Amino acid sequence: MNTLLEVSGVSVSFDGFKAINNLSIQIAEPELRAIIGPNGAGKTTFMDILTGKTKPDEGRVIWGEKSVSLLGMSESQIAQSGIGRKFQKPTVFEAQTVRENIVMALKNPRGPFDLLFKRRVDDSADRAREISDEIGLSDALDQTAGALSHGQKQWLEIGMLLAQDPRLLLVDEPAAGMSPSEREHTTDLLVRAARTRAVVVVEHDMEFVRRLNCKVTVLHQGSVLAEGSLDHVTKNQDVVDVYLGR
Amino acid sequence: MERSFIAKNPSVLWFLLGLAGFTIVITILSEASGAALISTSFVKTLGKTLCLCLVAIAMDVVWGYCGILSLGHFAFFGIGGYAIGMWLMYARTEDIVIASLENATLPPTPDEITNAIGTQIFGVVGSSDFPMIWAFSHSLTLQLLAVALVPGLLALVFGWLAFRSRVTGVYLSILTQAMTLALSLYFFQNDTGLRGNNGLSGLQNIPGLEAVSQATLSLWFFWASAFALGVGYVLFAWITAGKLGSVIRAIRDNEARVRFLGYHVESYKLFVFTITAIIAAIAGALYYPQAGIINPAEIAPIASIYLAVWVAIGGRGRLYGAVIGAAVVSLMSSWFTGGKAPDINLGFYVIGWTDWWLVLLGLTFVAVTLFFPKGIGGLFDLLQPRKGDAP
Amino acid sequence: MRHTILALMILLGTALAASAQTLQSILQAHGEEIASPSRNSVGVALGDIVASGLPQTTDFLEQWAEKNVWQRDDGMFFIGAEGEGLLTLTDIDTGAQSADASAEYYQLKPNGGVRRVIGTALVQFQLLDPDLTRRETAVASIARRPEAAQLAPLMASIDGEVDADLKARKIQLANFLSARFAESPMNRIAAINSLATDTSVEARAVLNQILTKSPGVSDRAPDGNIAAILDPFIDPDRSYAALVAANLAPARQSAADIKEALEANIIGGRIADLPVAQMDDPANRAAAYAALAARGAVPTLVTDEARNAALSAHVFYELYATPNADITTAAATALASVETRVASAQAVDLTLDALSLASIFFLAAIGLAITFGVMGVINMAHGEFIMMGAYTGYVVQLFIPNYTVSIVVALPLAFAVTFAAGVVMERLVIRRLYHRPLETLLATFGISIALQQIAKNIFGTQARPLTSPDWLAGAFVVNDVIRISFIRIAIFAMALIFLALILYILKRTRLGLEVRAVTQNPGMASSMGINPNRINMMTFGLGSGIAGIAGVAIGLYAKVTSEMGSDYIVQSFMTVVVGGVGNVWGTLAGAAMIGFGQKGIEWLNPSNTLAAQTYMILFVILFIQFRPKGIVALKGRAAGD
Structure with a gap:
């Protein structure tokens, strides 16, 4: 297992409120990691920092074998270098078909002129079909994404992530609002994805995290409170205090 | 991919067929063909309308597809007109000056000719020297290049600045409006060297084609405008179809998400902004020789607002919608304001359309925005129910 | 005590001496000179008249200078006024009035030179006059x-x-x-x-x-109080023209002169053996002219070299009219010091100008800042609300002729009218378009177009006056450089009042609290019993009402036309955007920046206000690059899109 991502000493504050406070986390490749924590623990801000949406006040974020810093890169550069993100609220392009959504996400040259003159997209159709099979939306390929159910939108978004073929997948509350069977399907998707790449799942739902069966990091007030297996961290007194009130 | 572009976009084919049919009908009915069922001035109006349709589809691509409500595309249109107008005015004045100096005792020197042209053109602003900005006006080729390059570069620089700093939505609209205001104020100044508020005139006289009657000339320009509209339509249909179109529409719907997919959103916006600016300028370069005159009022922010009004009424997000909107609104505008529409006598008050047309247009526009966001083009959806949003 | 008595005695003595002679007797002694004075000869007579010290002298001299003195055939002088063939006569000494036929009288008409001499003598009296x-x-x-x-x-x-x-x-x-x-x-x-x-x-x-000075040119060093020696090569053609004017050099031939000379010398289709057809080449023209000059047919061409040689051979200078160099040096020093002071006074004046411009921008923009900043609603018809306010003022003045009263009535009425218009617009249009800002922009465009045209249909295209009361008409004058009109002071005061009022409403009232609550979290606010619809309506009405009042203020100093709104809308938006959205202080900062910026650019290029506006807009576009969120930016998640 090589270290893929190394976050060290990162802090960020909004109007005096420290959302992230001297946070350090390492992610290996491949790895499945769950990040849990109460509201306001800084989970979403952590993802914002990794994907370039928020610039931290201090600290380092080092990525890949060449140890490049992600801090100087734009959102699109970070995404192209292999970090994919799924948002809490499903954000697919509802006006477009499932196929268009997936094709857009496929790993291909991403300049306007590349697209205009269709460079290197010969296998797009096949790839799109493979991915739709994987997320179980093969029958819905030509439907507009807006017509999908909530759970299907979540899968489509995961499918778009897979299409990007990222080395690190950031998934924000994938199970929110899903039925039990849909959850199971989602768990399978994530576990399968984590065989070849790093997957970081932010989740509230302990049951879901338990099913992922992976290393867990507990965030609290912007820094790491505990790390280890789910059983290990749930025995940690600090974690119990935080979750059950002080 | 496997199927041809036209086969995947049947509306393009229908549009081209319709345009070709329209062109043929007008040609047959025109004075130049001998039938003379429609006047030359109406042919010119139709030719101008085609140019307005072209700038409207450019506006539709940048706004309806890419979500940038630009209030500056009519300024690019005007710049295109100015660029070609400079050559038209220079070359025509040169012909006149040379003809008038023909019988001079001494054959004129180049300096004398230039000075005489300068006096002719700039006398109206009390000057006779050629400003720097006219340096290439003697060359048709260079001015034609300027038609595309000047607005293109302007759009590129402005777009780069605006998109780079992530100005979006209404802020961007206001910024583009500020740019338009700055441009029109710039053109209004005599110091700029474009004859201030007099603008450029006499553009309907094409140098070298004095022998051709206006009836024929109007038809030629009509053909050129129809051709340009056809080419522009295909170009934009090609851009907005396929994966590029998919990304552009995605940017309109959720810019941040597209960025996290790894697309450099700014490049796409810049690409769309610039290419639509160039097409708008080309439309302007075809329009103003038919209009005969251009002045800075044409560039004023309100013109760009009307452009948005046309596209909104026609139905944005579909190219033929923009064409319908521009054609219907601009033709109705000239009908109502031309004094041809019958006044409505309410007994106590007579509604004269020259006065009340803008009120009607303004309120119609409000109604369309509130109740028919898809515009006139939305009616086509009723013909083909449940076919998704793909163009 | 003794002094007083002495002074009294002297006074008494002169009075006695004066009463001994009459002005008429003095005049009679100089009868000839008085009747037909010349500038040179009148001095003696005037000297005696002045020396008499008689109190009636001033009157007489004044009447004389104004051609109201008549001489009777017997030589007596009277002050007379002509009317219907009769002269109303006033005795010069006693002031007794009488009337007589004008035939026997001759009017004295001293010429301009004499009148000036009289005037100078008169001034001495007038300066000491008890009145x-x-x-x-x-x-x-x-x-x-x-x-x-x-x-x-x-x-x-x-x-x-x-x-x-x-x-x-x-x-x-x-x-x-x-x-x-x-x-x-x-x-x-x-x-x-x-x-x-x-x-x-x-x-x-x-x-x-x-420091009056005159230019001169000479072939040697000049005499006199030299102001400056000039470098003729700064503008060689003008310097040479001065040489020609002083007959120190032959005139140059212009291109037109050369052409004329060539045309005059065409012989058989050739000029100096060169064919006329080749004359489109400037080189050939020069050759032909040179050949003609060699034959003596035309004057030799003054080439640039010849011109420069002539310039070098002469001294170009400026000479003071005042010959004393010490005096001119002192005056130049004094003038420089005065000009430094004037410049600093002008800077103050410019600052005041910029301040009043900023006040106008602030007034125009603050209503917008509320609707745009607080509610996130773009109101493109904001300019038309300004216009409606101004027209309300105009209509009020049609009914109330007293300008003070009419303004007092117009201000609240304008607020009421535009408040109502704003509320109606919010209910009918804006409310249906919340969360669709671009659509709001478009719909309000439509309203703006319609309102503008309706105003045009009602009030016509010509500008309508909105007259300010007399007490606002003047200007506050500090010195000859700094002056600021009361109307601008009033606008500045009004801007301050509005700033205070809006801050008060937003920070200290229940409405302000609810507005802020709805702005930050509409869902939470409504669950706490605040009705967001009502708040939005009130906020929008408030913003619109302020636009109406701003319209009255702007109408007082600018013209009221149906298009006045569009003059302010872009500036107002830029004020809000530059300042930072959602913040009253930001609007203030934005207005100050744009006002001062525009005046500053105007100062650099005073002839061209259009250019100032153009460059200001470019500056704003660039400014947005560096501070996309404006001068007073909100930070953190709240600022996110």
């Missing part, structure tokens, strides 16, 4: 046309002056006169030095008079 108005008139007439001869009487009159203001004015004027006319250079220089702190236009005019 304050007369003394003031005399001082004003000296100020209008200063002359050397007036210096002495003016100085003499200062000590006896009882009116403090007039005394100060006399001293100032005496100083100006000394600077120009005092006999001893020492006195002049002293007076000039004292002007170094006086920024009035008069003082500057005095200094410039002293």
Whole structure:
């Protein structure tokens, strides 16, 4: 297992409120990691920092074998270098078909002129079909994404992530609002994805995290409170205090 | 991919067929063909309308597809007109000056000719020297290049600045409006060297084609405008179809998400902004020789607002919608304001359309925005129910 | 005590001596000169008249200068007024009135030169006249046309002056006169030095008079008080023209002259053996002209080299009219110091100008800042609300002729009208389009187009007046450089009042609290019993109402037209965006920046206000690059999109 991502000493504050406070986390490749924590623990801000949406006040974020810093890169550069993100609220392009959504996400040259003159997209159709099979939306390929159910939108978004073929997948509350069977399907998707790449799942739902069966990091007030297996961290007194009130 | 572009976009084919049919009908009915069922001035109006349709589809691509409500595309249109107008005015004045100096005792020197042209053109602003900005006006080729390059570069620089700093939505609209205001104020100044508020005139006289009657000339320009509209339509249909179109529409719907997919959103916006600016300028370069005159009022922010009004009424997000909107609104505008529409006598008050047309247009526009966001083009959806949003 | 008695006695003595002779007798002694005076000869007679010290002298001299003195055939002089063939006569000494047929009388009409001499003599009297108005008139007439001869009487009159203001004015004027006319250079220089702190236009005019200079050219070093030696090569053609004008060099031939000369010398289709057809080449024209010149047919061409040689051979200079170099040096120093002061005063004036422009932008934009900033709603019809306010003011003035009352009525009425319009618009249009900002932009465009045209249909295209009351008409004058009209002060005050009022409403009232709550979290606010619809309606009405009041204020100093709104809308948006959305202080900062920026650019390029606006907009576009969220930016998640 090589270290893929190394976050060290990162802090960020909004109007005096420290959302992230001297946070350090390492992610290996491949790895499945769950990040849990109460509201306001800084989970979403952590993802914002990794994907370039928020610039931290201090600290380092080092990525890949060449140890490049992600801090100087734009959102699109970070995404192209292999970090994919799924948002809490499903954000697919509802006006477009499932196929268009997936094709857009496929790993291909991403300049306007590349697209205009269709460079290197010969296998797009096949790839799109493979991915739709994987997320179980093969029958819905030509439907507009807006017509999908909530759970299907979540899968489509995961499918778009897979299409990007990222080395690190950031998934924000994938199970929110899903039925039990849909959850199971989602768990399978994530576990399968984590065989070849790093997957970081932010989740509230302990049951879901338990099913992922992976290393867990507990965030609290912007820094790491505990790390280890789910059983290990749930025995940690600090974690119990935080979750059950002080 | 496997199927041809036209086969995947049947509306393009229908549009081209319709345009070709329209062109043929007008040609047959025109004075130049001998039938003379429609006047030359109406042919010119139709030719101008085609140019307005072209700038409207450019506006539709940048706004309806890419979500940038630009209030500056009519300024690019005007710049295109100015660029070609400079050559038209220079070359025509040169012909006149040379003809008038023909019988001079001494054959004129180049300096004398230039000075005489300068006096002719700039006398109206009390000057006779050629400003720097006219340096290439003697060359048709260079001015034609300027038609595309000047607005293109302007759009590129402005777009780069605006998109780079992530100005979006209404802020961007206001910024583009500020740019338009700055441009029109710039053109209004005599110091700029474009004859201030007099603008450029006499553009309907094409140098070298004095022998051709206006009836024929109007038809030629009509053909050129129809051709340009056809080419522009295909170009934009090609851009907005396929994966590029998919990304552009995605940017309109959720810019941040597209960025996290790894697309450099700014490049796409810049690409769309610039290419639509160039097409708008080309439309302007075809329009103003038919209009005969251009002045800075044409560039004023309100013109760009009307452009948005046309596209909104026609139905944005579909190219033929923009064409319908521009054609219907601009033709109705000239009908109502031309004094041809019958006044409505309410007994106590007579509604004269020259006065009340803008009120009607303004309120119609409000109604369309509130109740028919898809515009006139939305009616086509009723013909083909449940076919998704793909163009 | 003894002094008083002595003074009394002397006074009594002169009065007695004066009563011994009458003015008529003096006039009769000089009858010939009075009747037909010449500028040179009138002095003696005037001297005697003045020397008499009689109180009626002033009146007589005034009437004489105004051609109201008549001479009877027997040589007696009267002051007369002609009317319907009869003369109304006034005795010169007693003032007794009578009437007579005009046939026996001859009107004295002294010429301009004589009248001026009379005037100068008169001034001495007027300066000492017991009547304050007369003394003031005399001082004003000296100020209008200063002359050397007036210096002495003016100085003499200062000590006896009882009116403090007039005394100060006399001293100032005496100083100006000394600077120009005092006999001893020492006195002049002293007076000039004292002007170094006086920024009035008069003082500057005095200094410039002293420094009057005239250009000259000579083939050797000039005599006299040289102001400057000029470099002729800065503008060689103009310098050469001066040489030609001074007959020191032959005139140059213009292109037109050469052409004319060539045309005059065409012989058989050729000019100096060169074919006419080749004359489209400037080189051939030059050759032909040179050939003609060689034959003596035309004057030799003055080439650039010849011109330069002529310029080098002469001295170009400027000569002071005042021959004394010490005086001109002192005056130049004083003028430089005055100009430094004037420049700093102009800077103050410019600042005040910018401040009032900023106030206008603030007034125009603050309503927008509320609707746009607080509610996130773009109101493109905001400019038309400004226009509606201005027209409300105009209509009120049609019904209430008293301008003060009409303004007092117009301000709340404009607020009410635009408040109502804003509420109606919010209910009918804006409410349906929340969360669709671009659509709001479009719909309000439509309203803006319609409102503008409706105003045009009702009020016509010509500008309508909105007249300010008299007490606002004047200007607050600090000195000759700094002046600011009351109307602009009023607008500035109004901007301040609005700033305070809006801050108060937003920070201290229940409405403000609810507005802020709805802005930050509409869902939470409504669950706490706040009705967001009502709040949005009120906020929108408030913003629109303020636009209406701003319209009255703007209408008072600018013209009221149906298009006045569009003049302000872009500026107002830029003010809000530059300042930072959602913040009253930001709007203030934005207005200040745009107001000062625009005035600053105008100052750099005073002839061109259009250019100032253009560059200001470019500046704003660039500014947004560096501070996309404006001067006063909100930070953190709240600022996110």
